[in-house]
Amino acid sequence: MKENADVSNNPTALVDADAQVESFRQTRNNRRAELVEDYVELIADLIDHGGEARQVDIAQRLGVAQPTVAKMLKRLAADGLIQQRRYRGVFLTDEGKSLAEKSRERHQIVEAFLCALGISLETARIDSEGIEHHVSGETLEAFRAFVIERNGLADTDV
Amino acid sequence: MKENADVSNNPTALVDADAQVESFRQTRNNRRAELVEDYVELIADLIDHGGEARQVDIAQRLGVAQPTVAKMLKRLAADGLIQQRRYRGVFLTDEGKSLAEKSRERHQIVEAFLCALGISLETARIDSEGIEHHVSGETLEAFRAFVIERNGLADTDV
DNA sequence: CCTTAATTATAGCAACGGCTAATTTCTAGG
DNA sequence: CCTAGAAATTAGCCGTTGCTATAATTAAGG
Numbered sequence: 001m002k003e004n005a006d007v008s009n010n011p012t013a014l015v016d017a018d019a020q021v022e023s024f025r026q027t028r029n030n031r032r033a034e035l036v037e038d039y040v041e042l043i044a045d046l047i048d049h050g051g052e053a054r055q056v057d058i059a060q061r062l063g064v065a066q067p068t069v070a071k072m073l074k075r076l077a078a079d080g081l082i083q084q085r086r087y088r089g090v091f092l093t094d095e096g097k098s099l100a101e102k103s104r105e106r107h108q109i110v111e112a113f114l115c116a117l118g119i120s121l122e123t124a125r126i127d128s129e130g131i132e133h134h135v136s137g138e139t140l141e142a143f144r145a146f147v148i149e150r151n152g153l154a155d156t157d158v
Numbered sequence: 159m160k161e162n163a164d165v166s167n168n169p170t171a172l173v174d175a176d177a178q179v180e181s182f183r184q185t186r187n188n189r190r191a192e193l194v195e196d197y198v199e200l201i202a203d204l205i206d207h208g209g210e211a212r213q214v215d216i217a218q219r220l221g222v223a224q225p226t227v228a229k230m231l232k233r234l235a236a237d238g239l240i241q242q243r244r245y246r247g248v249f250l251t252d253e254g255k256s257l258a259e260k261s262r263e264r265h266q267i268v269e270a271f272l273c274a275l276g277i278s279l280e281t282a283r284i285d286s287e288g289i290e291h292h293v294s295g296e297t298l299e300a301f302r303a304f305v306i307e308r309n310g311l312a313d314t315d316v
Numbered sequence: 317c318c319t320t321a322a323t324t325a326t327a328g329c330a331a332c333g334g335c336t337a338a339t340t341t342c343t344a345g346g
Numbered sequence: 347c348c349t350a351g352a353a354a355t356t357a358g359c360c361g362t363t364g365c366t367a368t369a370a371t372t373a374a375g376g
Contacts, residue, residue: 019280021218031192061175063179117304118300123297125173126185127293129185134285134288139272139275
């Protein structure tokens with residue numbers, strides 16, 4: 001209690017230190033989970049639309065090199081999110097499917113929300129890719145409600 | 159042109175590959191800039207409110223160890239954003255101040271926006287910490303407009 | 317069946333962002 | 347002045363996420 005002693009009467013005082021630490025910690029943790037979610041979401045999309053998710057496809061979609069994907073897939077397999085068969089495409093486990101579905105839904109809500117706010121589709125796509133991983137449950141619900149209110153739940157059935 | 163050949167008549171087709179790559183690239187780039195922005199923003203806050211930004215203060219606020227801060231400050235100094243004097247606090251260069259101001263404004267808009275949307279202050283603080291770095295100029299303007307419309311620009315003069 | 321092209325696997329490198337432990341330097345109190 | 351404690355520095359470690367280059371494997375066509 002040193003720099004926060006006179007917070008109450010200082011409107012421009014620093015935010016509470018403990019709360020700020022918690023925000024930063026949370027954000028750091030989110031960052032670690034981001035890539036995993038991007039991968040499973042993408043894998044789910046590829047499987048749904050193409051029937052298979054090969055390393056080269058994933059790499060091409062993400063814009064990274066194939067060995068980078070190979071390394072990450074090992075981690076996802078170790079985490080029990082995907083199944084790998086040597087020299088074959090990858091498949092999602094039940095856990096992986098669950099995570100992919102959750103990520104996809106969240107991603108769609110964020111994107112629909114940005115669009116409902118009047119943002120161009122292109123920008124909404126880019127921004128939602130970055131924002132989706134940092135949206136809490138509370139905020140996500142607010143986004144969803146806003147979209148439904150604006151669109152009368154016609155456009156997006158999220 | 160293999161998996162996108164029949165996009166036009168398939169409403170659930172994958173998004174354009176090139177566009178998706180660009181989103182992921184952008185997000186990766188943003189991620190790299192995040193920490194830098196967090197640091198300069200925090201340093202600016204500390205200087206404005208306490209007069210100095212010591213490594214221990216920064217470390218305590220971010221919730222990381224002090225040598226971690228030391229390493230990052232070296233990078234910021236190399237990037238010309240701060241000035242370091244051995245065994246003294248750090249100071250922002252003009253460039254650093256400019257970046258800090260930009261980050262702070264963006265952060266405030268995002269937080270105010272979330273609050274205007276009805277989200278609790280605590281959640282808004284946490285989420286805005288993660289979201290702020292992924293908001294494009296277009297989206298930021300939409301956020302700002304929304305806040306002004308909701309609040310009649312009384313609460314937050316952003 | 318055999319060769320070739322595509323794909324995956326592996327090895328090894330670099331930058332980054334964490335950490336702990338130990339040292340150096342500064343500052344303040346006696 | 348000198349010593350103790352606080353702060354900054356340095357050294358060295360680890361895990362993550364990129365990369366390139368190369369090897370191994372599969373699949374497909376002649």
